[in-house]
Structure formats: structure tokens, C-alpha cells
Amino acid sequence: MKFINVIGTTGSGKSTFARKLARQLELRPIEMDDLFWLDDWQEPTDGVFFEKLKNKMDRTTGGWVLDGNYTRTMSLKLVKIDTIVWLDYSFSRNFFHLMKRSLFNLISQRKLWENSNNRESLKLLFSKQSIFIWLIQQYPRNKAKYQMMMQDQKYQHIQFIRLTSPKQAAEFLQQIKVVQ
Structure with a gap:
């Protein structure tokens, strides 16, 4: 395990888990949302996003832990x-975690990523682009997509680790710590 991608639906805790895993394995964490989002919730072109991601991965030759799905970057x-x-957690767990995280970010008004000025807002939370709508739409799609990936021959060179609860994720991190 040297080049790792942590995936899961919105609210699963990908970023937090990826940072912990990177620390355990002494690898560099790469937060894809930080590379993607521009100021004021603007989205870059695929070309700009891909260039940022490629540069970050290429400069980190010793290994990295990416957090994020971004299927178009596969x-x-x-x-x-x-x-x-x-991180294949239940819908209710992801929804609860997302609600808790969004409320904290809304109240604290902290910047969500280092490289943009984006903050949580009520307007955005209740808009058609709401992260909650995204979760509702993407949860079943992501689950089916990742299950298919695990079975697909073109991905058989990749080790898949499926963690179905935060407890299982914590135990996995603890095992990594012991092994390293």
C-alpha cells in the first residue's frame, strides 16, 4: 500500500480517514476537494482539475493517500x-455525519479547504445543489458502481479494502499502526 484512494459517499468521512491513514503509513494526504473547488464554489474545467491532480500525484513519488471519488479522474x-x-457505511450513518459536519461548518464559518474561500451557507444547504440532495442521489449509484469495480477484471490489479462501519475503519487503522 503506497498509492491509495479512499472512496465513499458524501458524509462517510473520507478526508478524516485518509489523513489518519496517511499519517499511519507516513504517506502524503491529497484532498481532492481542495484541488477541485475554486473560490466562491466555482468549478474548474476538467483540464485544469486534471493538471492540478496530476502535478500533485507526480510530485509525491514516495506515496500518497487520495481522498475523493471524482470518477472522471479514474x-x-x-x-x-x-x-x-x-468506506461503505449505511445511508443513515452518512446522512447523520453529513448533518453534524454541515451544522458545525455553518456555525463556525471555517474555510472548508485551504485553497479556496468556500464556507458552508444556509442558502447552499437548501439549494438544488445541496450536499444532502447529492448524498440522496449518489448513495445508491456509488454503492452499485463500487461493487461493480470490485468485480471488474480491469481493476483486479488493485487491492480493494471495504470497510462497512466506523468501528471497522478504526480497527483497520489500528492494525496498520501495529504492522508498520
């Missing part, structure tokens, strides 16, 4: 990924 990530860790 061909770029597959060049190096040797392990995918899927």
Missing part, C-alpha cells in the same frame, strides 16, 4: 493506485 488515478479503501 483513468489518471489508475496509473498509480495500488489500493482502494471504500
Whole structure:
């Protein structure tokens, strides 16, 4: 495990888990949302996003832990990924975690990512682009997509680790700590 992608639906805790895993394995964490989002919730072109991601991955030759799905980047990530860790938690757990995180971010008004000025807002939370709508729409799609990936021959060179609860994720991190 040297080039890892942590995947899961919105609210699963990908970023937090990826940072902990990177720390345990002494690898560099790469937060894809930080590379993607521009100021004022603007989205970059695929070309700009891919360039940022490729540069970050190429400069981190000793290994990294990517957190994020961004399916459109799969061909770029597959060049190096040797392990995918899927945080496959229940919908209710993800929804609760997302609600708690969003409320904290709304009240604290902290910047969500280092490289943009984005903050949580009530307007955005209750808009058609709401992260909650995204979760409702993407949860079943992501689950089906990741299950298919695990069975697909073109991904058989990748080690898939499927963690189905925060307790299982914590135990996995503890095992990594012991092994390293």
C-alpha cells in the first residue's frame, strides 16, 4: 500500500480517514476537494482539475493517500493506485455525519479547504445543489458502481479494502499502526 484512494459517499468521512491513514503509513494526504473547488464554489474545467491532480500525484513519488471519488479522474488515478479503501457505511450513518459536519461548518464559518474561500451557507444547504440532495442521489449509484469495480477484471490489479462501519475503519487503522 503506497498509492491509495479512499472512496465513499458524501458524509462517510473520507478526508478524516485518509489523513489518519496517511499519517499511519507516513504517506502524503491529497484532498481532492481542495484541488477541485475554486473560490466562491466555482468549478474548474476538467483540464485544469486534471493538471492540478496530476502535478500533485507526480510530485509525491514516495506515496500518497487520495481522498475523493471524482470518477472522471479514474483513468489518471489508475496509473498509480495500488489500493482502494471504500468506506461503505449505511445511508443513515452518512446522512447523520453529513448533518453534524454541515451544522458545525455553518456555525463556525471555517474555510472548508485551504485553497479556496468556500464556507458552508444556509442558502447552499437548501439549494438544488445541496450536499444532502447529492448524498440522496449518489448513495445508491456509488454503492452499485463500487461493487461493480470490485468485480471488474480491469481493476483486479488493485487491492480493494471495504470497510462497512466506523468501528471497522478504526480497527483497520489500528492494525496498520501495529504492522508498520
